[in-house]
Amino acid sequence: MSDAHDAQAVKAAVRKYLIIFGALIVGTIVTVLVSFVHFGEEGSNTINILVALAIASVKAFLVAGYFMHLISERKMIYGILLATVFFFAGLMYLTVWSMEPVNLVHIKADVP
Amino acid sequence: MEIPYTAKIRPDTGLYNAKLGIWLFLASEIMLFGALFSSYILLRVGAEPGTWPQGLLNVPLGTFNTLVLICSSVTVVLGWAALKMNQFNKYRIYQGITILCALIFMVVKSFEYHDKFVHYFVRLNDGTEMNGHIEGNPMFMTLAKLKQQNKAEFVFHPDAPKADHKEEGNxxxxxxxxxxxxxxxxxxxxWGPWHNTFLAIYFTLTALHALHVIGGALxxxxIWxxxxxxxxxxxxxxxxxxxxxxxxxxxxxxxWIFLFPVLYLL
Structure with a gap:
């Protein structure tokens, strides 16, 4: 790609960056407003957590996808991130797995 | 000897070396913060029902800092775009705003930390428990320090009573x-990291994040x-x-996009 072509593409991207900036601001305000509303059953905030994390994930996608240019990156970077996602998911799975009562070995060990 | 592939693309990776390097580094950073997030989940889910403190943090300040970081993120990418368009002066302005945003973020964070360090939990011999401020707003005061300073008494401004658990402290x-x-x-x-589990994980996560802000801003x-x-x-x-x-x-x-709702709002 020639320098002139490159500069032209970047110029077009600037407008996109500003739109995403607006979306991120709106996302932040929505996150705060939604936190004042209680979803689901009394005494449980599971749905609130899911809603907040869903909004955060959308914002994260916008930052990573457009500001970090992940939506148009090289295969090498996708490969690195795929490995990271695998290990990150494994870490979270182990966390959830360890919270199952049947896996709490240290609690089961309270035999006389 | 010239360092290879600092500007030119390396044929086998399709990237210049620094870009490959930063993505590998970021991958390790994801695992670092991932480990701390999983610790947070374990601590929160493992807490007795109704005992996880909520409403201890200042939501307006947290929201303001989130907006500041978003603003800095867009100026970073606009700065890079300005360089691509050969507009060095514009780049200077955008990155100058980024550095200013980083400073604002840290100043706000330091106010938040200070607010916690001058906020106290008191338990009296008769079992009465209160949260509030000591007159003069000293930081990190302890019972041992009070005795060391031979203070027979001190003036205490208790917090408002709790309307419900989510509004603890205010x-x-x-x-x-x-x-x-x-x-x-x-x-x-x-209310330092020693006070309860929530504040321990709050200070750990936000202090590590603040170190990243300082390092990145430097x-x-x-470069600027x-x-x-x-x-x-x-x-x-x-x-x-x-x-x-x-x-x-x-x-x-x-x-920060994940830290803000998890620590301040949920």
């Missing part, structure tokens, strides 16, 4: 100011100021440096 009408005898106090501690400042001469000698490499530092900065913003 709801309703405040109790009247009272004078407490040091001899009547069984426990006195500030690198951006160095002292190392800016490279723009004249090797503009492509200079632009790549800005891109790489920007990738790190966006990651710092990404982490």
């Amino acid at each position: 709801a309703g009408v405040a109790h009247a100011t009272m004078t407490i005898q040091t001899a009547d106090v069984r426990k006195l501690e500030s 690198v951006i400042f160095m 100021g002292p190392l800016a001469g490279m723009w004249k000698t090797d503009p492509e490499r200079y632009t790549n440096r800005v891109e790489v530092s920007g990738l790190f900065w966006h990651f710092v913003d990404l982490v």
Whole structure:
């Protein structure tokens, strides 16, 4: 790609960056407003957590996808991130797995 | 010897080396923060129902800091775009705003930390428990320090009573100011990371994030100021440096996007 072509593409991207900036601001305000509303059953905030994390994930996608240019990156970077996602998911799975009562070995060990 | 592939693309990876390097580094950072997030989940889910403190943090300040970081993220990418369009002066302005945003973020964070360090939990010998402020707002005061300073009594401004658990520390009408005898106090501690599990994980996560903000801002400042001469000698490499530092900065913003709702709102 020639320098002139490159500069032209970047110029077009600037407008996109500003739109995403607006979306991120709106996302932040929505996150705060939604936190004042209680979803689901009394005494449980599971749905609130899911809603907040869903909004955060959308914002994260916008930052990573457009500001970090992940939506148009090289295969090498996708490969690195795929490995990271695998290990990150494994870490979270182990966390959830360890919270199952049947896996709490240290609690089961309270035999006389 | 010249360092290879600082500006030119390496044929086998399709990237210049610094870009590959920063993505590998960011991958390790994801695992670092991932480990701390999983610790948070374990601590929160493992807490007795109804005991996880909520409403201890200042939501307006947290929201403001989130907006500041988002603003800095967009100025980073606009700065890089300005360089790509050969507009060095515009880049200088955008990255200057980024550095300013980083400073604002840290100042706000320091106010938040200070607010916790001058906030106290007191348990009296008769079992009464209160949260509030000691007159004069000393930091990190303890019962041992009070005795060391031979203070027989101190003036205490208790927080308003809790309307419900989510509004701990800032709801309703405040109790009247009272004078407490040091001899009547069984426990006195500030709201530092030692006070409870929530504050321990809050300080761990936010302090680690703040270190990243400081590190990222320093690198951006160095490229923006002292190392800016490279723009004249090797503009492509200079632009790549800005891109790489920007990738790190966006990651710092990404982490905060998750930290804010998890710590401040839920």
